[in-house]
Amino acid sequence: MFDSELLFSGAFKNLKGNIIRELYKYTTQPGFISFAGGNPSPQTFPNEILADLSAEVLRNNGVSCLQYGVSNGQMPLRQYVAETMTAEQVPTAVENVVITSGSQQTLDLLAKAVINPGDRILVESPTYVAALKIFSIYGAEVVAVESDDEGIIPQALKEELEKGPVKLIYLIPNFQNPTGITLSLERRKEIMDIVQHYNVIVIEDDPYGKLRYSGEAVPHLKTMDPQGQVVYMGSFSKIIAPGLRVAYAVCDEKIAQKLVLGKQNNDMHTPSLTQLIVYEYCKRGYLEPHIQECCKLYTQKRDTMLNMLDKYFPKEMHWIKPDGGLFLWSKLPEGYSAMKLLDYALPAKVAYVPGDSFFADESGINTMRLNFSTATEEDMEKGLKLLGEQIENYLRDSK
Numbered sequence: 001m002f003d004s005e006l007l008f009s010g011a012f013k014n015l016k017g018n019i020i021r022e023l024y025k026y027t028t029q030p031g032f033i034s035f036a037g038g039n040p041s042p043q044t045f046p047n048e049i050l051a052d053l054s055a056e057v058l059r060n061n062g063v064s065c066l067q068y069g070v071s072n073g074q075m076p077l078r079q080y081v082a083e084t085m086t087a088e089q090v091p092t093a094v095e096n097v098v099i100t101s102g103s104q105q106t107l108d109l110l111a112k113a114v115i116n117p118g119d120r121i122l123v124e125s126p127t128y129v130a131a132l133k134i135f136s137i138y139g140a141e142v143v144a145v146e147s148d149d150e151g152i153i154p155q156a157l158k159e160e161l162e163k164g165p166v167k168l169i170y171l172i173p174n175f176q177n178p179t180g181i182t183l184s185l186e187r188r189k190e191i192m193d194i195v196q197h198y199n200v201i202v203i204e205d206d207p208y209g210k211l212r213y214s215g216e217a218v219p220h221l222k223t224m225d226p227q228g229q230v231v232y233m234g235s236f237s238k239i240i241a242p243g244l245r246v247a248y249a250v251c252d253e254k255i256a257q258k259l260v261l262g263k264q265n266n267d268m269h270t271p272s273l274t275q276l277i278v279y280e281y282c283k284r285g286y287l288e289p290h291i292q293e294c295c296k297l298y299t300q301k302r303d304t305m306l307n308m309l310d311k312y313f314p315k316e317m318h319w320i321k322p323d324g325g326l327f328l329w330s331k332l333p334e335g336y337s338a339m340k341l342l343d344y345a346l347p348a349k350v351a352y353v354p355g356d357s358f359f360a361d362e363s364g365i366n367t368m369r370l371n372f373s374t375a376t377e378e379d380m381e382k383g384l385k386l387l388g389e390q391i392e393n394y395l396r397d398s399k
């Protein structure tokens with residue numbers, strides 16, 4: 001009689017788990033080397049400091065951590081975010097800041113607040129897979145805008161905007177997930193010049209922005225936003241620890257109020273305990289040196305990966321050097337499939353993410369994402385040697 005399948009919403013009936021989670025059943029086997037995950041290195045987690053701060057915060061602020069709290073977030077943390085954003089040339093008042101339980105929640109709340117089924121949303125091609133899923137859960141028509149090795153192409157964005165109303169443009173300007181690409185200042189300016197002529201919200205998702213290993217910092221899109229169209233999304237996940245679930249949105253007050261309404265009806269508020277731990281961590285000056293340490297470690301890992309690719313990947317492969325973040329994007333020659341390559345790689349106990357799932361239009365069959373933050377240097381050499389051999393086997397077998 002009871003059949004839950006008949007009860008699920010249309011959106012959830014068709015919702016599939018993402019490939020990264022599905023690969024877990026392989027990558028957790030002993031001896032497996034995985035470049036598939038997207039996690040920061042656990043080596044970077046400041047366990048001891050966080051343990052001390054947790055105890056202190058609980059002792060000193062017991063009631064405010066353990067009682068229900070305000071939906072927009074703990075005031076000291078909102079003030080801290082407002083000050084740091086202002087220092088980054090985005091004049092910000094506390095009214096512009098909403099603390100969320102991860103940027104993933106910011107995305108979900110924003111999508112819920114603006115999308116009616118059928119609304120058009122423009123995204124880079126490829127883009128963050130969870131964003132694609134969130135937008136489609138709310139019934140959006142997600143349009144992939146033509147992008148190249150330098151990111152989204154402003155003229156192509158303009159052409160899509162000309163075709164009809166668009167609610168959201170979703171961009172990851174720094175060290176993009178999955179490509180690692182950073183949008184140049186010129187493209188950022190061009191994009192902001194274009195979007196100000198349209199009634200559209202731009203999401204600037206920036207979880208990796210502070211993890212830069214080479215090149216110069218580029219100003220946020222939000223610094224070029226006279227009308228308040230940009231919702232800037234920051235997160236402490238990659239620079240302290242993702243398990244804390246503390247992130248923030250910086251945006252126009254009217255949009256902030258809608259996000260807060262969304263939170264009231266969702267998780268009520270981000271846990272006050274983790275908000276205050278993050279606040280104390282930042283206020284006491286731990287964050288900046290910690291970020292420098294993370295950058296040191298990740299620079300080494302990125303460089304090792306680049307060296308190993310030079311050494312072990314066949315000459316037919318192409319890849320893009322990232323200036324920061326956690327990912328490197330690589331391509332097989334046209335006509336080959338990174339999904340098929342898994343049939344060779346998984347038995348050899350090495351994994352990556354086939355890139356097609358990051359594309360809204362199901363292209364990118366020959367692409368793959370390699371994560372460089374978690375494998376040890378030794379595993380990186382071993383794993384990329386194995387992967388290089390399997391690519392050679394696959395290319396040879398497919399001739």
Ligand code: PMP
Nearest residue numbers: 102103104128177235237242247
């Ligand atoms: N946006 C992008 C581009 C990401 O890569 C991630 C995490 N992998 C998120 C958002 C979500 O981050 P958070 O932990 O803050 O929810």
